[in-house]
Amino acid sequence: MLSRAADFVRTRIGALRASIDRFFNLPPEQLETFSAAQMMSRGPQSLRTHVMLIVGFSAAINLLYLAPSLYMLQVYDRVIPTSGVLTLVLLSVVLIASLAVLALLDSIRSRLLARASVRVERLAADAVIEEGMRARRAGAQPEATSRDLDNLRTGITSPAAAGLLDLPWTPLFIIICFVIHFWIGVLAIVGAVIILLLALANERSSRDSISRLSSLAARFYSASDADLNAAETIHALGANSRFRHRRGKARADFVGAQTDVAITGAGYSSITKATRMLLQSAALGLGAFLAVQREISPGAIIAATILTARAFAPVEQIVGGWRQLGMAHTSYLALRKLFAAMPTSMARTPLPTPEGRLELEQISATAPDGRTLALQGVSLQIEPGEVVGVIGPSGAGKTALARVLANAATPRMGAVRLDGARYADWDEEALSRHIGYLPQRIDLFDGTIADNISSFVPRTPETSEAIGESVVAAAIEAGAHDLILRLPRGYETELGPSGSGISPGQAQRIALARALFGQPCVLVLDEPNSHLDQEGEAALAVAIQRVRARGGVVVVVAHRAGIIGIVDKLLVLRDGRVIEYGPRQSVLAKIQAAAAPKSAPVGARS
Template identity: 40%
Template sequence: MSNFGDRLPAAAREALAGCRGHFIAALLFSALVNILYLAPTLYMMQVYDRVVPTGGVVTLLALTLVLAAAIATIAMLEAVRSRLMVKASLQLDDRLARTILARLIAKGQGGRGDPSSAQAMREFDTVRLVITAPTLIGLFDAPWTPIYVIAAVLIHPLLGLFVVCAGAILVLLTVFSDRATRRLTRTAHRAATRSAIVQEEIAQHAELIRALGMGAAMVDRQISERAQGQAAGASAQMATVRFAAIAKFMRLLLQSLALGVAAMLAIERQISVGAIIAASVLLSRALQPIEMLIGGWANLQNASEAIASLKRLLDDTNVASVATALPAPEGRVSARKIVVRSPDGSSVLLKGISFDVEPGQMLGVVGASGAGKSTLIRVLAGGITPETGTVMIDGADTGMWDPERLATYRGYVPQEPAFLSGTIAQNIARFAAADPQDAEDLDHRVIAAAQVAGCHALILSLPGGYDCPIGRAGVALSAGQRQRLALARALFDDPAILILDEPNAALDAEGEAALIRALDATRRRGATVIVAAHRTGVLAAADRLLVLSNGAVDCQGPADDVLAVLAKRAGETSGNVVGLKGATA
């Protein structure tokens, strides 16, 4: 836990700075609580030294009332302190949760080498829950331990020395506990993260797993992932419990020894009889924060691992600050020397791709399977960031744009359309928040996009129409229906740039005809259209063709010129060439 501030992501440090007031107040309340905890000690000393020898019932009553008031104040202060921690936790969530989710989206390839980034919100919740846990209260109480040492010294210096030595023993136990459990906790944390990811994948692809008879294999895989994490976690927990038991034993033993030391001093008339009990109580209170830290050390280590994961997510993601809002783009798209590597870095997927496409033009991207078409489309859509090279919109690097704002000018149909839980209307509108006074306008824009995409009638045929739920918990749609709805989502608010990856792969003849009409209407309004496709009917109206081969540009240019080059190379019997030629004739 050393250099804790340096280990925090910059965004987390800023968020915690906003909660500083809560922590300072909690620390001050801790001081008051620990001072008031001296009241039982003083009460016992007065009872044994003054009330019992003199039989002062009135004095006993007065002391008892004062003690009751002190204990009531302690209870109130501890409740307020706990409330402050809950408030700090909520404020931290309010300040940081949005940033974490935004970074996850911005990172895109977030899982590269770090599966825990996919579990970032769980990691964040782990950190938040530690704030409200008793372990943190122990940390707040620890700085005030000297209060009890001073009180013990005032009774007798030897008692003060005994308290210091006892505290040192428990601190050493804390250090040993940390060394014994840190590696195990880290292993358990990473294994649990991998297990959670596998479990989500199994749930997401349950139908495929059943259809292909992979259920037993997936269960074995999940059990294997869990077993490693469970074993490491159990070992770490057992080590923590072992050290906690040792710490409890040492505290009870030292507390009893404190009684013995105090009794010896009392026999020698160096302290009063009441001070014997007081010495035991002071030692117990002085050691309690340390014992709490030992008992909750596993939680602190889990939080430490979670912070390390969040730091990788938040600090490794480059989010450019946007100084100037650029004007709405006309749609000119340029790529310059785009290079993309595979997630593990073992191969180059795109090798220096460059091209230009003007507003009102349609660029067809063709090539064999594995040529790099989908990777290029994902780069142009902002889904992944190239290792080198730039994508420019109207001559401006896409990094100069606010990603959210740029996305409003871009329509995108991925190879495998996915929808988020919500209604069809919400998904087409990209979950845009409707102004209560302008809700009808949003509905008109959604319907207009569906009409251009040629799926208005399809939507009306579904249960509930535009209010039909889709996504993970919604109605099951065919692949063709999903592609048609994805096109409507891409066309929402007439984007200046339309990017499509195999948009007709699952379409029937009617759906493909609707797609071709939508692309023609999009071009006629001056938008830029970029389409990657195997089925060439959709490329009938392409102005330019870009042919990829093994991640590199094979040839590109006006469609007729490219077709002539391909025909000359492969002959008129080549399936792709005949198809493209027929489509563009």
């Protein structure tokens, strides 16, 4: 009979664990993902079921923790005085069953916490990446990063999180101590207060250290990644040792902050553990004294010792894992600040395919650093089929203009209109299909050449062939098809991080193909021939002419005469303002006239 009961319990628990796994481990395509704005309003509600289940299991676990105390109480007070062996056997069976269920429930709660951390990851990861990229586009450091999300997930699954879940049940154990005897209850309250004060002291002493550690970690890892990306330049400058020294000093500061937090936490953890053992021994001594005074039974001595130990255990867990909880809390606040600071997104009404008429209305914009004003009151209009060249001295605002036209940056004032509709009125992904952008800094990514050209458009069996044809068509239009075929695996050649594995000239031509993918009606090129040889520049000129032939708009920032010679209009910028704008020959004539020395007046002395 006992065997059948055990099999039944094992079967039901197994079914429950399987149901939890199915519930918490949904495949990504079946799991809703939230934007930053949605995370603030709907994210907590999405996790409510998880929290309720975890709290429910915690309640059952803490009730089952009473089993050993009750067992000891019954053994000393009933079994020993009456020599009841059968009672002992039955009590032992009940205890074994209770502890088995306790172990299973604790295991399931651990699974719940692990699945909840995965759920948080899947709900928030997309929003964190989205808002991080938005902050970087604005030239600012994001309030939080994926590392903060990792810290939060680690905190959810830490033993200290289990301690927090068990902490609300400490009063139950204290009340039962009062039931055993008043002074044992008083001892339990005094002990709980002492350990709680130690926990508060630990939090206060480590708060600043944890905040400093979080800040140092973000800066250290960001700077280290930047140094690795610039490893060739650093080596060419002969600055390897200097950069190692700089990064070593930064790492020393980072490790020092880690050590400070660890030492502080270890000190309080040791004090808390010693205090808990002292209080547990005090409960044993007090129980023995009360038993001698015939105020409690011998079984109550052991029960009181176990109950007081259980009452103090959650706080000890929290103090021992305070660093993880502190980091998780700091990261949680950073994530909330990130989400709260970002504008609310809204659904956009689909707009018709544009012809390519561009209008700039009093555009003012900042440089990539997000502080320097690079454009001031720029207004102009570009008609479909026109190629506009943008020239001017360094720092004139040419790149800032290209970023605004490509929707890579948002202007501080004014508006850019495409066929009369402001960029802000478009859905961002829909707008990006109509704009091709080749930035001054070529950014390719780890993946195949084909994936880079298509900007990693997801492929399905139904769309794979069409996407492949569009990739090849864009490469042919950019004059990069033959170049790609000469690579080891053609379009399936894998690039490394940051597009490593090809030359700058090859990268620029592949990036041009990416800009032409999908035949956008607006093409923005910022120094598109900076790494091109004569053949590449000829291919670039042909590509620009093809876009013009199909009625597209091309805005090209360039200095070489080969590109300037094929534009229809010239835009001259200086100090972020429009100096000249009009037909190429007319603007060139004005520039030449302004540059030519004035004729000396008649009669002037030589």
